[in-house]
Amino acid sequence: MCGIVGAAAARNITPTLLDGLRRLEYRGYDSAGLAVVDGKGQLSLRRSVGRVASLTAIADQVDGHVGIAHTRWATHGRPAENNAHPHTSSSQVAVVHNGIIENHQELRARQIEQGFPFSSETDTEVIVHQIDWHMQQGLGLLAAVQATVSELRGAYGLGVVSKLEPDTLIAARSGSPLLIGLGEHENFIASDMSALIPVSNRYMVMEDGDIAKITSTSVEIFDLNGQPVERKVIISHLSDEETELEGYAHYMKKEIHEQTRAITETLEGRLGADSVLELPFGDNAREIFDRTKEVKIIACGTSYYAASVARYWFEEFGIKCDVEIASEYRYRKHVVNPGTLFMTISQSGETLDTMAALEMAKTMGYSNTLCICNVPESSLVRASDLTIFTHAGREIGVASTKAFTTQLVTLLMVAICLRRRRLGDGRTIDAMETEIVNELRTLPQQIENVLSLEDQIIVMSKHFGDKEHALFLGRGAHFPIAMEGALKLKEISYIHAEAYAAGELKHGPLALIDEDMPVVAVAPNDELLEKLKSNLEEVRARGGKLFVFADAESGLRSDDQVMVLNVAPVNNFxxxxxxxxxxxxxxxxxxxxxxxxxxxxxxLAKSVTVE
Known part of the structure; x- marks a missing residue:
């Protein structure tokens, strides 16, 4: 599941729906569609496989004041027009849906008995038939949606329209992000505020259990019990500038080069003359840090690799740290020691597995919860005791870059704050902290220096153009960095890439080494360098081709089998x-x-909001 846009206005909203879908394309999708209630009170449906441009070509004659639109990643059912959203029932109700309905088979069996025809393989279709059934029993659209969601198990973000109530848009949320954009004589829904940049900068975040009735002039929000609730109006500072390529060929390239600025903003106001300041992390940060004796970090994907790097920092500083993948954490027993801080990391703040792990953790005796996130007002932020924002700015490329490096910077600052507790009263500044802080100050310039090596990296990349597999090696804190490097390669080039701790070569991966298996190694000048050199010699002895990112003082040099790219010396942390x-x-x-x-x-999708 992916992007939702909806609108109720006093004008034709089809162009707004299509523009909103285009702005959500970065999230990834394989089909798109829209449904509007037209000027004749009829429900007009358009769906297509492929890009939003294909949908635009068949929707130019659709005109209506109320409507919903969707970009879909296939979950239940292959990419096909009949599986694309919106789904309709009896041509009177249309639904778009993000999430997974776990009891869809049970509902489908009942609806088939009731005579509803099914045209798709999706779990979503049972939602629209259930709403239709309740309306056939005499309920209005809002009441029919309220009755339907009470019968659903799973996660959903819903947009619903009906030709029987042509001025009304219904939205509902449970476990899948949805917000309401506010305009002048027009209101909107979206799964991501970027969809609404041209039409609204005021929005409300729906909370789990919320159901909203939206018209062009009003917004009413109810909880699961049907009671009216108020949600805070937030001003968005997103701009088109943040979503433009600005001369770059791809967002990923732009965001790689934005890391200098992003890290500068992450550090802004958080470094003193010789120390990491705690107050900018939040009013209760010092109190939470004072209570923390050990750390449990939960994350997924790239954020999990950031956490895995941080584990080396925390434990180097004498703080016990355990790191786990969110989807695995939820399905096993746990022992929680007193004073354990439960930390989540998520770029979007909406990763479903991470959010579910946090909700579970709240019942298990952790001292506090802390979220590292890039998106204010996201689900993880609102559910955590303390949030530390990365200030990475908007990241549009699916493969995370600046979000990852700003997470690492933030984690290192948290580790330093907790390290001070190990030294005494939490306020003692020593030479090691001062050295790391000074290095953090120079980090943006050091990254700029690495970016200047791009021409050499382009030369290196040409050795991978005809390859189908690659191996990445690292030791210590650079093993997770090797894992992140392998993830990036497999995500966007589709080369099968795996990472190993270099010392594990002789325990299996060495069998794969030949001239067609490029081996990428990360070789900083640390206490493990000599061990790594021995591992690299094992690759050379088997005829493997090595590509090494090495400290300029490492002593590693290029030859017929080894291509070395030198990185300036840097502090090990x-x-x-x-x-x-x-x-x-x-x-x-x-x-x-x-x-x-x-x-x-x-x-792949940018924000993973299903299990």
């Missing part, structure tokens, strides 16, 4: 943040050679 940048550039330029859709890689 800062090194993982720096070394991921050339891996991002390598993945980008390999994908460019492969001719893949870099910003919208197949089968």
């Amino acid at each position: 800062i090194a993982p943040i720096l070394y991921v940048v050339p891996l991002q550039l390598l993945a980008y330029h390999v994908a460019l050679l492969k001719g893949t859709d870099i910003d919208k890689p197949r089968n």
Whole structure:
């Protein structure tokens, strides 16, 4: 599931719906559709497989004042026009849906008995038939949606319209993000505020259980019990500037180069003369840090690799740290020690598995919850005791870049704050902290220096153009960086890439080494460098071709089997943040050679809001 847009206005809203879908294309999708109630009171439906441009070509004659639109990633049912949203029932109700309905088979069996025909393979179709059934029993549209959601198990963000109530748009949310945009004599819904940039900068975030009745002039929100509720009006500062390519060929390339600015903004106001300041993290940050004896970090994908790097920092500082994938955390027993801080990391703040893990953790005796996130007013932010924002700015490319590096910077600052508790009263500043803070100040310039190596990385990328597999190696905190590098390559170039701790080579991966298996290694000048060199010699002895990102003082040099790209010397705590940048550039330029859709890689979505 992916993007939702809806509108109720005193004008034709089809162009707004289509523009909103275009603005959500970065999330990834395989089909698109819209449904509007036209001037004759009829429900007009248009759906197509492929890009929003294909939908636009068949929707130019559709005219209506109330409507819904959707971009879909296939979950239940293959990419096909009959599986695209919106879905309709009896030609009188239309629904768009993000999420998964877990009891759809049970509902489908009952509806078939009631005589409803099914035209799709989706779980969503049972929602529209159930709403239709309740309306046939005499309920209005709002009451029919309220009755229907009480019968659903799973997650949903819904937009619903009906030709029987041609001025009304209904929205409902449980576990899948949805917001309401406010305009002048027009109101909107969207799964992402970026869809509404041209038409609204005021919005309300729907909370789980909310059901809203929306017209061009009014918005009413009710809880699951049907009681009216108020939601805070927020001013959005998103602009078209943030969503423009500004001369770059791809958003990913732009966002790689934006890391200098993004990290500068993440550090802004958080560094003192020689220390990390705690107050900018929030009024209750010091109190929460004072209570923390150990840390449990939960995340998915790229954010999990950021957490895995941070584990080395926390434990180097004497703070026990455990890291786990959110989807695995939820399905096993746990022992929670007193004083354990439960930390979640998510770029979007809407990752369903991470959100579900947080809700579970609240019942298990953790001392507090902390969220590292890039999106204010997201679900994780609102559910956490403390939120530390990364200030990465909008990230549109599906493959995360600046969100990852700003997460690492934020995690390092949190680790430093907790380290001070290990030293005494939490306010003691020592030489190590001062050194790391000074290095953090220079980090944006150091990243700029790495970006200047791009021409050399382009040369390196040409060795991957005809390859189908690649191996990434790292040791210590750079093993997760190798994992992130492999993830980037597989995400956007579709080369099968795996990462291993370099010391594991002889425990299996060495069997794969030959001239067709490029091996990428991360080689900072740390205490594990000599061990890594030995591992690299094992690759050379088997005829493997090595591509090494190495500290300029490492002693590693290029030859017929080894291509070395030298990175300027850097503090060991800062090194993982720096070394991921050339891996991002390598993945980008390999994908460019492969001719893949870099910003919208197949089968992937920007925000994963289903299990």
